[in-house]
Every structure is written in C-alpha cells, then in structure tokens.
Amino acid sequence: MALAVSPAEPASHNHYDHGGQTSMRMNVFGSSGVRGVALDELTPADTVELAQAAGAVFRDRNARVAVGRDSRLTGELFVHAVASGLASVGCDVDCLGVVPTPSLQAYCEQAGVPGVMVTASHNPPEFNGIKLIGDNGVELTRDTLERVESHLEAESAMTTWDEAGEIRSTEGANSxxxxxxxxxxxxxxxxxxxxxxxxxxxxxxxxxxxxxxxxxxxxxxxxxxxxxxxxxxxxxxxxxxxxxxxxxxxxxxxxxxxxxxxxxxxxxxxxxxxxxxFVDGDAALAALTAPELDAGDTVVSAVNASQRLVDVTTDADASLRLTPIGSTHLITAIRELQAAGETVSIAGEGNGGIIYPSYRVARDGAYTAARLCELIVETPLSELIAPYDGYANVRRNISYDTDEEREAMIDAISAVAEEADATVDTTDGYRLDYGDAWVLARPSGTEPVIRVYAEARSQERAETLVDQMAGAIS
The missing domain is CATH 3.40.120.10 (Alpha-D-Glucose-1,6-Bisphosphate, subunit A, domain 3)
Known part of the structure; x- marks a missing residue:
C-alpha cells in the first residue's frame, strides 16, 4: 500500500515541559491522517484496505462505524470505498453525508461509535484523505493508529457473506x-x-x-x-x-x-x-488562551509555538508542553497529561486549530469562533489582540547538496545548542529558547534545506538569532 502523506511544515516556543515526545512519524498516518492526490497517490483500493484495517481494530469495541465526508468531488467515491471496506470485515456503517469533521466527532461521541472522516482538510481540491475517530469523538492516538497500521501489513481478514456489515444512510448529524x-x-x-x-x-x-x-x-x-x-x-x-x-x-x-x-x-x-x-493565528491563539489559564495549568502546542503563547503561559504561571506538529500529537499529549492528573485548559497551533479539552479533545472551528465571539462582546477584536501584536518573525532556508553536508549542518546546530545559554528542545530539530525570544533550526521534510526560524519582540533581535544560527551552519 503506497499512500502519500501530505507533509506538514513547522516554524516553532518557552516555559515548557518536553515530556519525552518523539518527532518520528508513523509510516502511513501523518500528523493529521492520510492524504494524497485522489485517484493517483490515494486510490479507492488503498482506501478499502485502510478501512478494513481500521474496521479490524474498531471491532474490538464496537461493530458500528460512522463515516462522513467534506465537500470534495471525490468524497462520495471514497465514502463508498470506506463503507465497503468496513462492511467487508463485519462492521455496520452509518453514512452521515457531507459533515464537518467536528460534526462527525460529535456523532461518534453521542452514539458511542468510532468514525472515519473522508477529508483532505486544507489541501487543494485534487486531494483527499482519511482521518480516524474513536468512539469518544476524538482522533485516534498514535498507539491505536500503529495498531491499525499493523493490520495493514497483514492479510485482510474479510468476514463471510452472511456476516458482512449493513450500510445505511443516516440523517441529522449536522443539526x-x-x-x-x-x-x-x-x-x-x-x-x-x-x-x-x-x-x-x-x-x-x-x-x-x-x-x-x-x-x-x-x-x-x-x-x-x-x-x-x-x-x-x-x-x-x-x-x-x-x-x-x-x-x-x-x-x-x-x-x-x-x-x-x-x-x-x-x-x-x-x-x-x-x-x-487579518488576525495572525498565533495572536488569536494567545488571546483565546489568556482567559482560560490558572496558575499550574498546562497548555499544549506544537514545536512551532509562538513567543506570544510562551509569554501568556509564563504570565499566568502555567506550563507549555511542546509536541511534534499535528493534531494527532497534540491529542496524544493531552491524554497523557490528563491521565497524570494535570489540567490542560487549552491546546492548539497558530494555524487556527484549537482544542478546548473541557469541551472535547478535538479541534472545532465553529466552537473556537463562538468562544471568540463571547470575548468580543465587551472588547473589540482589534483591542483584544493588541497585546499580542509587535512580535517579529524571521525565516531563512539554507540549502545543501549531499547527505554529508546535511549531517555536518545538523552537527553544527547541535554544537550551537550545547553552548547556548538557552533552554533546548529537540522535539523537531533544535529549538533554543532564551525567555524573550527563540530560534529553531530543523531539516525540511520536503526539500534539501535546513530551515531556520526566530521570533522576538524586535526585528533586530530575531534577525540576530537567525544570523547566529545560519552563520554556524552555512
């Protein structure tokens, strides 16, 4: 099965707990599911196999599965493939039609059934993809996704003709x-x-x-x-x-x-x-985070978390846990922290994907927007985000030609990190946090370049950090 996962490109964070996260990606499921160009990188045959593997895992707890899709032209095609794959391993299927991912998640939570969302999220029209949802309405953790992948590597165990699942259309999920x-x-x-x-x-x-x-x-x-x-x-x-x-x-x-x-x-x-x-996504995340925090709370974000979020958590005497990029990693970290008795008041990334764990451990654009509407009842949005303006970001790409050059650059980054008077995080590359600013250097997952990013309260400070890191590895 040759599935192409759409790459996610980072950019970077302070008062945080690394928590032993690893940046290793799963073989099939990327940071937010499986995605590829429809009928090229992702085919109906691929989707049937994936659905059969997911169904084999889902049947451990439930023999019903909900399936939804976004508005893409190939959505219905892939829904039929998913439904067939699930039914062939004995799962009954509720087809919800065109629904937002949070709507499918709400249905899964309420009905107590797992789900499959056919979506490529923000990717261009020619793409499509798959997200897997648990019976609690939450995307599957890395451990469960790895179980699904293990079934992909084995022969599909289809059921007999008289035990195949029933496929039915189900209305009312969006209302x-x-x-x-x-x-x-x-x-x-x-x-x-x-x-x-x-x-x-x-x-x-x-x-x-x-x-x-x-x-x-x-x-x-x-x-x-x-x-x-x-x-x-x-x-x-x-x-x-x-x-x-x-x-x-x-x-x-x-x-x-x-x-x-x-x-x-x-x-x-x-x-x-x-x-x-336009409101910068990192500024919006900081503005939404500030009223949620009490001392001792934890905020979860990815390694490209903005200094804005660092400052908000520091001011509240809260902690920031960093993960690799992508909702799967954030959700896994939230679950781990909650299991350890910590309060995760909010989580998210500067791309507009925000999680309120007290509502559901899932990103929900409509809920996030409604929560922001609550805040602008008394304070106009421009004033609400004003404290989070004035941050400068600088980015630079440094190319290489050979693997040897790449390894030499990574060694140079490691040496800078060892000597720096900064907190170092290696979740994804090397992030050096100086309290008032940070710099991140990491190999691109898609191009032969090392990406260097910095953020600070002043343009000069951010440029200095990028110049120092780039100078050491050029």
Missing amino acids: AYREQLLEAVDRDRIAGAELTVALDPGHGAGSLTSPGLFRELGCTVKTINAQPDGRFPGRDPEPVQENLAELGRLVESAGADIGIAHDGDADRAIFFDETGA
Missing part, C-alpha cells in the same frame, strides 16, 4: 451538532451583543453548519463562499491570508464585528478584526 454547540457556548451573551459576523466557509463542509449556527446565536450573518462545492471556485481551502482578501473586504463593507474563515472540513478557524484586518 444535532449545531444544537450541541448552542448548548456549549454562552448563547445569551452573544445574542445580547447583536454581533455582525462575516463568514467564509470556503465552499467546505462548514457551509452546512456555521451560517446557521451563528444566526441561531443571534448574530447577523453575511456570507461568502458558503455553498458546498468540491471545486472550491471562490478560494483555495487553506484559510491563509493570501486566500482571504474577499473576507476582509466583506468585513469592511458589512461593518462586521468579526470575520471567520474555515478550512475544508471546518475544524479550524481564522479571523479578521472589525477593521477588516
């Missing part, structure tokens, strides 16, 4: 998800503010849930790209600033209090403030 969201946030507080929300679901699955949710929260909702369309004609599914210019203009023209954008499966949210200005 039940919206009702759950309405109960999970302060509906009266938001409604009382009479907010105007500009919303861009990007033609993804969130088109079916977020507009209705914010109207039911008492907001005036103005939308763009709010029709599910697997061609993604209005914009690319990745909610980054260069793809969201129209949303910024909509915020301005509508006099909106906030702009909200989702990725293809709506488990992430990116924002614009009331002036139509």
Whole structure:
C-alpha cells in the first residue's frame, strides 16, 4: 500500500515541559491522517484496505462505524470505498453525508461509535484523505493508529457473506451538532451583543453548519463562499491570508464585528478584526488562551509555538508542553497529561486549530469562533489582540547538496545548542529558547534545506538569532 502523506511544515516556543515526545512519524498516518492526490497517490483500493484495517481494530469495541465526508468531488467515491471496506470485515456503517469533521466527532461521541472522516482538510481540491475517530469523538492516538497500521501489513481478514456489515444512510448529524454547540457556548451573551459576523466557509463542509449556527446565536450573518462545492471556485481551502482578501473586504463593507474563515472540513478557524484586518493565528491563539489559564495549568502546542503563547503561559504561571506538529500529537499529549492528573485548559497551533479539552479533545472551528465571539462582546477584536501584536518573525532556508553536508549542518546546530545559554528542545530539530525570544533550526521534510526560524519582540533581535544560527551552519 503506497499512500502519500501530505507533509506538514513547522516554524516553532518557552516555559515548557518536553515530556519525552518523539518527532518520528508513523509510516502511513501523518500528523493529521492520510492524504494524497485522489485517484493517483490515494486510490479507492488503498482506501478499502485502510478501512478494513481500521474496521479490524474498531471491532474490538464496537461493530458500528460512522463515516462522513467534506465537500470534495471525490468524497462520495471514497465514502463508498470506506463503507465497503468496513462492511467487508463485519462492521455496520452509518453514512452521515457531507459533515464537518467536528460534526462527525460529535456523532461518534453521542452514539458511542468510532468514525472515519473522508477529508483532505486544507489541501487543494485534487486531494483527499482519511482521518480516524474513536468512539469518544476524538482522533485516534498514535498507539491505536500503529495498531491499525499493523493490520495493514497483514492479510485482510474479510468476514463471510452472511456476516458482512449493513450500510445505511443516516440523517441529522449536522443539526444535532449545531444544537450541541448552542448548548456549549454562552448563547445569551452573544445574542445580547447583536454581533455582525462575516463568514467564509470556503465552499467546505462548514457551509452546512456555521451560517446557521451563528444566526441561531443571534448574530447577523453575511456570507461568502458558503455553498458546498468540491471545486472550491471562490478560494483555495487553506484559510491563509493570501486566500482571504474577499473576507476582509466583506468585513469592511458589512461593518462586521468579526470575520471567520474555515478550512475544508471546518475544524479550524481564522479571523479578521472589525477593521477588516487579518488576525495572525498565533495572536488569536494567545488571546483565546489568556482567559482560560490558572496558575499550574498546562497548555499544549506544537514545536512551532509562538513567543506570544510562551509569554501568556509564563504570565499566568502555567506550563507549555511542546509536541511534534499535528493534531494527532497534540491529542496524544493531552491524554497523557490528563491521565497524570494535570489540567490542560487549552491546546492548539497558530494555524487556527484549537482544542478546548473541557469541551472535547478535538479541534472545532465553529466552537473556537463562538468562544471568540463571547470575548468580543465587551472588547473589540482589534483591542483584544493588541497585546499580542509587535512580535517579529524571521525565516531563512539554507540549502545543501549531499547527505554529508546535511549531517555536518545538523552537527553544527547541535554544537550551537550545547553552548547556548538557552533552554533546548529537540522535539523537531533544535529549538533554543532564551525567555524573550527563540530560534529553531530543523531539516525540511520536503526539500534539501535546513530551515531556520526566530521570533522576538524586535526585528533586530530575531534577525540576530537567525544570523547566529545560519552563520554556524552555512
């Protein structure tokens, strides 16, 4: 089985606990599932095999599995393949149709069944992929994913003809998800503010849930790209600033209090403030984190965590646990910390994927956006994020031609780390944290380059850190 996993590229964090995490990736499941170009890198035959392997693991606890998909053109094709694979190993299948990943997760939690989400999240239209969800509504941990992979390596154990699973269409998952969201946030507080929300679901699955949710929260909702369309004609599914210019203009023209954008499966949210200005994802994460923290709490983020988040956790006398990039690693760390009796108040990355463990150990773009709406009832978003502006980021790539050059560069980075008066984290490359700033050097997973990143309160400080590291390895 030759599945191509879409690479995730980092960038980097302080007052933290490494926790023994490893940066080694799983063979098939990347940091957020399996993804590839549909009908090329990811085929229906691949998907059947993967579903059979997952079904073999799921059947240890439950003989029913829920399957959902985002709005991609190949979604239905792959849902049929997944359902066939699951049914062939004896699992009954509930096909939910087009749903955001958080909607599938809510269904899994409520019904007590595991799930398979057919989505490539933020990847371009030609991609598709698979995420596996446990019967608690949470993405599977690394250990469980490795069990699924072990079944991929063995011969598929299909059941007999008379024990094959039943496949049925199931309606109502999205409406039940919206009702759950309405109960999970302060509906009266938001409604009382009479907010105007500009919303861009990007033609993804969130088109079916977020507009209705914010109207039911008492907001005036103005939308763009709010029709599910697997061609993604209005914009690319990745909610980054260069793809969201129209949303910024909509915020301005509508006099909106906030702009909200989702990725293809709506488990992430990116924002614009009331002036139509793009809000850096790291600033949004810091602003959402600050009111959640008590002394002694732990925040979980990836190795590319911003200095903004470091400062927020330090000011609250909380701790920051770093993991490799990707939701799978964050979720595994949250589970480990909770099992050890620690309070994880919030987790996430600067890409808009934020987790509130008290709600569900899962990223949920609509929930995150609603929680931010609670905060802007009294404080405009531009003022809310103002304390987290003024951070400078510098990045530089240093190329190499041979493996020998690469190893020599890594040795040089290690030597710098050993001599530095900084806290060193090796979760993914070498991150040197100086308290007021950090620098990260790591080999790219996709190109023959060493990536060097730094963040500080001043441009000069960030450039100095990059120059020092680059000078040592060039």
